[in-house]
Amino acid sequence: MSKLYPAKPPLIKIEGVTKEYRPRQGFFSRDHNKVLALNHIDLSIEKGEIFGLVGQSGSGKTTTGRLLVKLEEPTSGSILLKGMPINELKGNTLRDYRSKVQMIFQDPYQSLNPYLSIAETILEPLEVHHIGDEITRREKVVDTLDTVGLSPGLDFYDRYPHQLSGGQRQRVAIARAIVLNPEFIVADEPTSMLDATIAIQLFKLLTRIRETHDMTFLFITHNLAAANYLCDRIAVIHEGHIVEVNTAEKIINNPEHPYTRKLIQVQPSFAFDRKSCL
Amino acid sequence: MALLSVQNLIIGYQSQNGLLRAVDNISFELEKGRPLGFVGESGCGKTTIGMTLMGLLPSNARILGGSIGFGNKDLTKLNEDQWRNIRGKEIAMIFQAAMNALNPVYRVDEQVIEAIVTHRPDISATDLDKRLKELFDLVEIPQNRMKDFPHEYSGGMKQRVIIAMALACNPQLIIADEPTTALDVIVQDQILKEIKIVQQKMNTGMIFISHDIAVVASVCKDICVMYGGQIVEKGTREEVFGSPRHPYTKTLLGSYLSLDNKGEIIVPDMREAADLKLENGYCRFAVNCKICSRACKSRKPDWIEISSTHKAFCCEESVVRNANE
Numbered sequence: 057m058s059k060l061y062p063a064k065p066p067l068i069k070i071e072g073v074t075k076e077y078r079p080r081q082g083f084f085s086r087d088h089n090k091v092l093a094l095n096h097i098d099l100s101i102e103k104g105e106i107f108g109l110v111g112q113s114g115s116g117k118t119t120t121g122r123l124l125v126k127l128e129e130p131t132s133g134s135i136l137l138k139g140m141p142i143n144e145l146k147g148n149t150l151r152d153y154r155s156k157v158q159m160i161f162q163d164p165y166q167s168l169n170p171y172l173s174i175a176e177t178i179l180e181p182l183e184v185h186h187i188g189d190e191i192t193r194r195e196k197v198v199d200t201l202d203t204v205g206l207s208p209g210l211d212f213y214d215r216y217p218h219q220l221s222g223g224q225r226q227r228v229a230i231a232r233a234i235v236l237n238p239e240f241i242v243a244d245e246p247t248s249m250l251d252a253t254i255a256i257q258l259f260k261l262l263t264r265i266r267e268t269h270d271m272t273f274l275f276i277t278h279n280l281a282a283a284n285y286l287c288d289r290i291a292v293i294h295e296g297h298i299v300e301v302n303t304a305e306k307i308i309n310n311p312e313h314p315y316t317r318k319l320i321q322v323q324p325s326f327a328f329d330r331k332s333c334l
Numbered sequence: 335m336a337l338l339s340v341q342n343l344i345i346g347y348q349s350q351n352g353l354l355r356a357v358d359n360i361s362f363e364l365e366k367g368r369p370l371g372f373v374g375e376s377g378c379g380k381t382t383i384g385m386t387l388m389g390l391l392p393s394n395a396r397i398l399g400g401s402i403g404f405g406n407k408d409l410t411k412l413n414e415d416q417w418r419n420i421r422g423k424e425i426a427m428i429f430q431a432a433m434n435a436l437n438p439v440y441r442v443d444e445q446v447i448e449a450i451v452t453h454r455p456d457i458s459a460t461d462l463d464k465r466l467k468e469l470f471d472l473v474e475i476p477q478n479r480m481k482d483f484p485h486e487y488s489g490g491m492k493q494r495v496i497i498a499m500a501l502a503c504n505p506q507l508i509i510a511d512e513p514t515t516a517l518d519v520i521v522q523d524q525i526l527k528e529i530k531i532v533q534q535k536m537n538t539g540m541i542f543i544s545h546d547i548a549v550v551a552s553v554c555k556d557i558c559v560m561y562g563g564q565i566v567e568k569g570t571r572e573e574v575f576g577s578p579r580h581p582y583t584k585t586l587l588g589s590y591l592s593l594d595n596k597g598e599i600i601v602p603d604m605r606e607a608a609d610l611k612l613e614n615g616y617c618r619f620a621v622n623c624k625i626c627s628r629a630c631k632s633r634k635p636d637w638i639e640i641s642s643t644h645k646a647f648c649c650e651e652s653v654v655r656n657a658n659e
Contacts, residue, residue: 112518113489221607222376251375251545253602256589260601278518281591285599308593322523323593324548328575330597333588 065139066100067240067272068124073097073133075119093119095296096133103239106266106273108287108304110280110319116296117276121242124274125159126150137240155185158233162245164225168217174201175213178232185236196235203268204231205261223254227261234265244276259286280323284308292316336403337539338364338387338507343400343410344614345382345391354610356382356395358563358618364507369533369540371554371571373547373586377607379563380543384511387541388427389417404507423453426500428493428529430512435496436484442495443480446470449502469498472532490521497525497532507539514549526552547590551575556643559583562608562618569644579638579646579654581626582619617649625653 075094094116101107111117122128123135126142134141137153145153161167168177178197182188188196201209204227217225226246233241243262247255263286265271277283283290284304291301292315300313311317345357357379364370372380385391387402389412402409404425412420429435437445443466450465451457457465470480473494484492493513500508510529514522530553533540544550550557557574559567559582567580578584588600608618615634620626627650635649648654 112520252547252591253375253585253589253604256591256599256601257604279591281593284593285591319519320593322519324519324522324526324546324552325592325594326548326551326575327594328587330588330599332577333584333600 064103065136067103067138068099068101068274069136069139070097070099070120070124071134071136073120073123073130073135075116075123075128076131092296094123094130097293097296097298099291099298099301101240101272101274103272104266104270105288106262106275106286108283108290109274109276109293110278110283110290111293112278112319114295115293117278117293118244120293121159121244121274121276124240124242125157126153127159151185155181155236156238157240157242158236158238160226160229160233160241160243160246163249164217164222164229165249167229168225170217172216173213174206174215174217174220174228177217177228178235181232181236187236197231200231200235203234203265204228205257206231221254222250223258226250226258230258230261230265234269234271237269238271240272240274242274242276245278246275247282248277248279255282256285262286280308280319281325292319336363337366338541339403341401341403343383343386343402344398345379345386346396346398347392348394348396352611355398355612355614356563356610357386358610359400359615360563360565361400362558362565362568364539364541366506366539367534367537368556369542369554370556370558371550372541372543372558372560373545373550374560375545375586377562377610378560380560381511382563384427384509384541384543387425387507387509389414389421419453422449422505423503424505425507425509426503426505428496428500428508428510428513430515433489433492433516436492438484441481441483442487443470446495446499446502449499453503465502469501472501472535473498473528488521489517490524493517493521493525494528497528501532501536504536505538507541508533509541509543510553511543512545513542515544515546522549529553547575547586548592559586562612563610564618564647566619566648567644567646569641573641573644577640577644579640579644580619580648581623581653583646585622585624617647625650 073094074096077091077093079089109117109120123130134143142153175197178200179193182193198209201212206212206224206227247258262273275287287304290304290307292299294315300316307316311320341361343357343360344355347354347356372383374380397410446466446469450462467477470477475491475494514525517525542550542553551571555571557571558565561582567574567583578587585602589602604622606621612618617630617635620630630649633649635647637645637647638651638654639645646654
């Protein structure tokens with residue numbers, strides 16, 4: 057492909073990826089027990105975009121995210137980062153990949169270690185990847201805390217997760233993800249546990265980080281309105297199949313697939329005038 | 335007469351940091367057939383209100399003042415034995431976590447039977463069977479699934495069973511506390527329709543608690559917006575969402591993401607959580623309020639009447655009166 061199109065390959069390319077889950081194997085197990093979480097999906101994510109993956113529970117959207125950060129391996133198919141397959145990465149190249157691709161998890165009450173202070177949480181990736189010395193690492197942590205809106209960073213440095221609100225915890229999770237300057241971040245429902253007024257502030261933060269840090273995001277959500285607000289392009293996933301990929305504007309205004317139409321139709325909505333809220 | 339009449343209710347939690355007033359001087363009335371919605375964010379006291387109306391407050395909570403008139407009783411003065419006659423029979427609750435609200439070791443029908451038999455111990459076997467089938471029909475679960483275990487049900491079906499259990503004794507008042515929060519959008523749509531149909535068929539009173547304004551708007555005719563344990567604005571759905579007056583209601587609405595409302599989305603600057611220790615009656619939104627003046631922190635807000643049903647709780651009367659400014 058890259059020979060036909062000499063232009064740069066997309067940042068992330070997913071080619072024919074299938075993921076099966078099998079229940080625990082026993083002597084009498086049958087193949088029909090297996091669950092096909094992803095069924096030959098193809099996606100490509102361009103550098104610098106916020107790409108939305110929308111679907112209902114059990115559609116395979118979280119599995120896709122986990123495959124991208126190599127928390128799971130695909131049953132078949134391949135995933136490429138800038139044209140390079142990630143399936144075979146080992147040793148140093150795998151370590152390198154892990155520093156380039158980070159994840160923000162759904163539940164900030166569970167994704168932060170309660171025994172680690174905020175500083176230790178964000179220092180850990182720097183230590184694992186041997187970046188900087190002790191002093192530059194500490195500076196980097198304070199800078200990152202400021203970037204994610206926990207400022208002044210020094211105020212939060214020695215606090216523990218239980219002293220923070222849900223929104224602040226998720227900001228710490230974002231800080232942990234961006235501290236290595238990754239190229240690609242998978243955000244798996246980062247705001248579904250948070251209040252609407254907090255969620256919208258985090259969306260603003262993610263958009264700003266995209267600009268200032270030149271990062272690419274995969275935003276996984278069940279909320280089409282949130283995807284519409286945040287994303288450049290949206291893929292709709294249903295029972296392990298990508299049913300539609302298009303720009304956010306086209307997905308919302310001209311959905312082609314009946315499932316997309318259904319998803320739009322069931323979004324709770326009511327008309328009100330935004331001008332009355334100013 | 336109103337089905338439920340809450341006057342100046344104050345509920346406090348004893349915590350390590352002293353007394354927190356989780357519900358601060360709340361008054362509202364509920365009519366049959368006019369579902370009342372409580373909308374607000376985590377920690378605003380909406381679930382505490384629901385739990386108070388069920389007599390299920392945790393042991394560190396105290397009712398510090400006010401009254402809850404229900405029929406000819408004051409619910410704040412009941413003891414546990416008296417509560418047992420009301421809970422489930424006259425006031426029932428649809429809980430949030432459908433996944434955990436059912437007992438995994440009993441069959442579904444046994445759990446619904448328990449709800450009926452507890453309050454009607456002398457019911458005959460044929461009546462019981464008839465009632466059971468009625469309830470399952472009402473929530474549209476096929477009768478051949480009645481004897482399943484909860485793990486054989488999907489999330490939406492579990493929530494339907496919870497609704498059936500709440501309806502088992504024909505309660506006068508149903509409290510639905512975030513009934514669709516754990517469900518995905520497609521199932522949420524079905525359950526909301528279900529709740530609306532059931533409420534209209536049985537003509538019960540309903541209190542509907544949610545953080546999602548669109549969900550509340552789709553079920554309720556009257557709305558109370560809560561912040562930090564206080565009701566900040568109340569009125570009919572059209573009044574509150576059509577012409578919001580309180581700065582917090584505006585923030586909540588303006589930052590709501592939806593597909594069909596064009597126009598700029600307001601990114602609120604909400605940095606501090608509401609101070610629940612604040613003395614009785616002061617405005618708790620002042621710390622995050624755009625229009626807050628210094629005076630707001632030193633005086634108590636008043637209820638400003640916009641119409642006979644629409645009221646907002648604010649110090650800045652001129653701002654509240656002039657919408658769209």
